[in-house]
Amino acid sequence: MNFTQQRLQRLQTLQKQRPQFSEIFSFYLALYTFLDAQTDAFLTMHPQMANREMKQKEGFPLLTSADLRVDRQKTDDFLRRLAEILETNGHQGKEELAHLREVIDQGRLSTETLFRACLDRDRRPLEEGANAAEVSPALLEYVLDTALSYALLRAREEGLEVSTENWNRGYCPCCGGLPSMGEIFNQDGMRRLHCATCSTAWNFPRLRCAYCGNADPESLEYFTAEGDDNHRVDVCRKCSCYLKVIDNRTVVADLPMDIEDVSTLHLDLLAQKEGFTRGKKEQS
Numbered sequence: 001m002n003f004t005q006q007r008l009q010r011l012q013t014l015q016k017q018r019p020q021f022s023e024i025f026s027f028y029l030a031l032y033t034f035l036d037a038q039t040d041a042f043l044t045m046h047p048q049m050a051n052r053e054m055k056q057k058e059g060f061p062l063l064t065s066a067d068l069r070v071d072r073q074k075t076d077d078f079l080r081r082l083a084e085i086l087e088t089n090g091h092q093g094k095e096e097l098a099h100l101r102e103v104i105d106q107g108r109l110s111t112e113t114l115f116r117a118c119l120d121r122d123r124r125p126l127e128e129g130a131n132a133a134e135v136s137p138a139l140l141e142y143v144l145d146t147a148l149s150y151a152l153l154r155a156r157e158e159g160l161e162v163s164t165e166n167w168n169r170g171y172c173p174c175c176g177g178l179p180s181m182g183e184i185f186n187q188d189g190m191r192r193l194h195c196a197t198c199s200t201a202w203n204f205p206r207l208r209c210a211y212c213g214n215a216d217p218e219s220l221e222y223f224t225a226e227g228d229d230n231h232r233v234d235v236c237r238k239c240s241c242y243l244k245v246i247d248n249r250t251v252v253a254d255l256p257m258d259i260e261d262v263s264t265l266h267l268d269l270l271a272q273k274e275g276f277t278r279g280k281k282e283q284s
Ligand SMILES: [Zn+2]
Pocket: 172, 173, 174, 175, 176, 177, 195, 196, 197, 198, 199, 200
C-alpha cells in the first residue's frame, strides 16, 4: 500500500469512528483520491550528498531550496487541478481558488520561486506572489504546501532517504519543517516528532520544547481532553506553543500523522482557548 492509499484507508476508518468530523474527512478523502491518481512527478528533489554527515551534525536539513527541480508545465497542470479539487470539495475560498486557476492558466504564477520560498519558509516571496495573483497569502500557501507535501512524501516513498539517528533538533532532518504531531511509546523520556510537511519522524526529548528549545520542567506541561485517553497536548509556557501527542501506550502505532492531525481538531480548539498557538520556529 502506498502513502496515498494508506491515508485513504485511515480516513475511511475515521469517518466511521468520529462522525462529528465527517465533513473534514470527506474533504480529505476527495483530496487523497485525487493525489492517489497522480502519475507524473512535477517536483523532484536532488539533495547534495557531499559532506552530508558533517552538515547534519551542524543542524542542516537534507534538502535546501536549491535542490528542487520544478517541471513548469507539469507543475502548473497539477496546481490547476489541485485548486479545482479544493474548490469543488471545500467550503472556503471558492472564488479565490477559481481566480488562482485563471492566474495559473495564464502562466502568471512563478511556481519555481514560490516552491523554493515554501521550503525555505520565506514569507516574502509568498506574499509578493499572492499580491501579484490577487489571492490571499494564506490560500496560496495552503495550495503550495499541499503540493510540496505531496511531492516530498512521494519522493520519500521513491527512495529519498535521510538519517534521523543523532538528530536532536526541533525541526525536520529532511526538509527543515516543524513537527505537527508527536507520539509517545513508553517511559524512555522521548517523544517521536512528525514533520508537518514531509512526515519524516525523529526522536526528541519529551521534556524539551521542540519550538523554542526550553527544557525547564517548571514551564513544560501537558493536558488531556475529557473522554480522550489517547491524546495529550504538550505545552510550553515560555513560547506559548503546543504540540498534539498520540499516546501509543494505548493505541495502535504507525498511523499517518498528517491525517491524525486533521482528525484531532478538538485538541487544537482546546489549546487555542488556553492561549497557546501551533508551533513556530524561534531558534535553530
Ligand atoms: Zn520534513
